[in-house]
Amino acid sequence: MIKELETIVERLEREDLSFDESVDLYNKGVEIYKELIFALKEAKIQIQDVYAKIQSLYGESEIES
Amino acid sequence: MISLEKIHTVSEVTYYIESLINDDPYLTDIQIVGEVTDSKERNGHLFFILKDEFTSIGCVCFGAVSRGVNLVDGQTVQAYGDVRVYPPRGIYRFHCKSLKILPQRGLLYLKMREIYNRLSKEGIFEKPKRPLPKFPKRIGVITSRNSAAYQDVLRTIQERYPVVEIFLYHTGVQGEEARDTLIKALSDANLEDLDVVIITRGGGSADDLWVFNDEQVVKAVYNLKHPVISGVGHQIDTVFIDLVADYAAHTPTAAAQAAVPDRSQITDYARSLLQKAYLHLGQKVKNSQVHIENLGKELLKSMNDKVLNRVHLTFENAEKLTQSMQKHLLLCEKRVELLQAKLSSLNPEGILERGYAIIEKDTLWVKSAWKLNKNDELTVRFSDGTVKVIVREDRSDDKRT
Numbered sequence: 001m002i003k004e005l006e007t008i009v010e011r012l013e014r015e016d017l018s019f020d021e022s023v024d025l026y027n028k029g030v031e032i033y034k035e036l037i038f039a040l041k042e043a044k045i046q047i048q049d050v051y052a053k054i055q056s057l058y059g060e061s062e063i064e065s
Numbered sequence: 066m067i068s069l070e071k072i073h074t075v076s077e078v079t080y081y082i083e084s085l086i087n088d089d090p091y092l093t094d095i096q097i098v099g100e101v102t103d104s105k106e107r108n109g110h111l112f113f114i115l116k117d118e119f120t121s122i123g124c125v126c127f128g129a130v131s132r133g134v135n136l137v138d139g140q141t142v143q144a145y146g147d148v149r150v151y152p153p154r155g156i157y158r159f160h161c162k163s164l165k166i167l168p169q170r171g172l173l174y175l176k177m178r179e180i181y182n183r184l185s186k187e188g189i190f191e192k193p194k195r196p197l198p199k200f201p202k203r204i205g206v207i208t209s210r211n212s213a214a215y216q217d218v219l220r221t222i223q224e225r226y227p228v229v230e231i232f233l234y235h236t237g238v239q240g241e242e243a244r245d246t247l248i249k250a251l252s253d254a255n256l257e258d259l260d261v262v263i264i265t266r267g268g269g270s271a272d273d274l275w276v277f278n279d280e281q282v283v284k285a286v287y288n289l290k291h292p293v294i295s296g297v298g299h300q301i302d303t304v305f306i307d308l309v310a311d312y313a314a315h316t317p318t319a320a321a322q323a324a325v326p327d328r329s330q331i332t333d334y335a336r337s338l339l340q341k342a343y344l345h346l347g348q349k350v351k352n353s354q355v356h357i358e359n360l361g362k363e364l365l366k367s368m369n370d371k372v373l374n375r376v377h378l379t380f381e382n383a384e385k386l387t388q389s390m391q392k393h394l395l396l397c398e399k400r401v402e403l404l405q406a407k408l409s410s411l412n413p414e415g416i417l418e419r420g421y422a423i424i425e426k427d428t429l430w431v432k433s434a435w436k437l438n439k440n441d442e443l444t445v446r447f448s449d450g451t452v453k454v455i456v457r458e459d460r461s462d463d464k465r466t
Contacts (some may be wrong), residue, residue, distance in 0.1 A: 002397065005404045012411040019446060020427045022413040029408045036401050044392055048358040051387045 221321035268299030296320025
C-alpha cells in the first residue's frame with residue numbers, strides 16, 4: 001500500500017494529467033493514506049498485545065522454577 | 066566368674082569335691098602303675114608317692130605294717146584301690162587295697178615309652194590340628210560293626226544331625242589280629258571321599274586298647290587325608306592315636322558329638338544367616354532408593370534448567386522480534402508521513418483555494434511555459450470557475466536557445 005501511495009505521489013509530481021485526473025488521483029492517495037494510518041495503528045496495538053502476552057507467560061515460568 | 070548369689074564355706078566346697086571323686090566309677094577299683102618315692106611309715110600306715118615321667122599321686126596303704134607290706138623308693142609297683150579325698154587337708158590320695166611289686170618296670174610301659182620316643186623324634190605328635198567340618202556330609206566310622214561304640218556313634222548322630230551318610234570301615238579292635246584289619250580300614254577310608262573320620266571303641270584294659278598305640282596304626286592315622294576324631298576307651302584312657310587325631314574325644318558318644326553339629330546349632334546358624342541377609346538386603350534396597358531419588362532430582366533439575374534456558378532464549382528472541390517490528394513500524398510511519406506531506410502539497414484543489422490558477426491545454430495541465438505556442442487556446446481554472454484565453458506570444462525561439 002505504501003508502494004501504491006508512492007506511485008500516486010510520483011505520478012502527481014511527474015506526469016501530465018488533466019485536472020480531474022489529478023483530483024481523482026489525489027483523492028485516491030488520501031484514501032490510501034487513511035487506510036495506511038489505520039493499519040499502522042492496528043499493527044502497533046497487535047505487537048503490544050503479543051509482547052504483553054509473552055511477558056506474562058515468561059513471568060509465570062520464572063515463578064514456577 | 067565369682068557367683069554373688071551364694072558364698073560357700075570351705076567345707077561345702079571340699080565335701081562337694083569329695084562326693085565327685087568318691088562317686089566316680091573311673092576312680093574306684095582301678096589299677097595304677099608307677100615308681101615309688103618318698104615312702105614312710107606312720108602309725109602303722111604306709112605313705113608314699115607314685116610317679117611317672119610327668120605326674121605323681123599321693124598314696125596311702127592303711128595297716129601296711131600289720132599286713133607286712135613294705136616299700137623302697139625306686140620300686141615299680143602295680144597298686145589296686147580307689148582315689149579318695151582327705152577333707153581335713155583338702156587333698157586327694159590313692160587308697161591302696163593291694164600292692165604288687167613288679168620285678169622290673171612293666172613291659173608294656175617300657176614298650177610304650179619306646180614307641181612314644183620314636184614317634185616323637187619323627188615329629189609325628191607335632192602335626193598341626195585341622196579344623197573339623199562344620200556341616201559334614203559323609204562320615205567314615207572305623208570300629209567293629211558289633212561294638213557298643215558303633216551303636217553309640219550311630220545313635221548320637223541320628224539324634225543330632227540325621228542328614229549325614231555314614232560309612233563303616235569294620236575292623237577288629239582288640240588283640241594282635243586287630244592291627245592288620247585296623248590298618249586296612251584306615252587305608253580304605255583314606256581312598257574314600259569323606260569329610261571326617263571317627264576312630265572309636267569302648268573302654269577296656271590297657272591290653273585291650275593296645276592296638277591304638279601301635280606304631281604302624283598311629284602312622285596310618287597320621288597319614289589320613291581327612292580330619293580325624295579319636296574316641297577310644299572311656300574318660301581317662303589315652304592312646305597314641307589321640308595325639309595325632311585332630312580332635313581327641315573321651316568316649317565314642319563324645320566323638321560323634323564332635324563330628325556333627327546339633328540341630329539347634331544349625332537352626333541358630335540359619336537364623337543368623339537369614340537375619341544377616343535380611344539386614345543386608347534392607348540396606349541395599351534403602352541405598353538404591355536413595356540413589357534413585359537423587360538421580361530423579363538431578364534429572365528434574367537438569368531438565369528444568371534446560372527448559373528454563375529455552376524459555377529465556379525464546380523470550381529474548383521475542384523481545385528482539387518485537388523491537389525490530391516496532392522499528393519497522395516507525396520507519397513505515399515516517400515514510401507515510403513524508404508521503405502525506407508530499408500528497409497534501411500536491412492537492413490540485415488546495416492550490417486553487419490558495420488563489421493560484423491552473424492552466425490547461427487540451428484538458429491537460431500545463432506546467433511549463435515552454436510547452437505553449439502562439440495562438441494556443443488555453444483554459445485558466447480558478448477556484449470558482451474557468452476562463453478561455455489565447456496565447457499571444459510565441460516563445461518557441463527562446464525555447465531553442
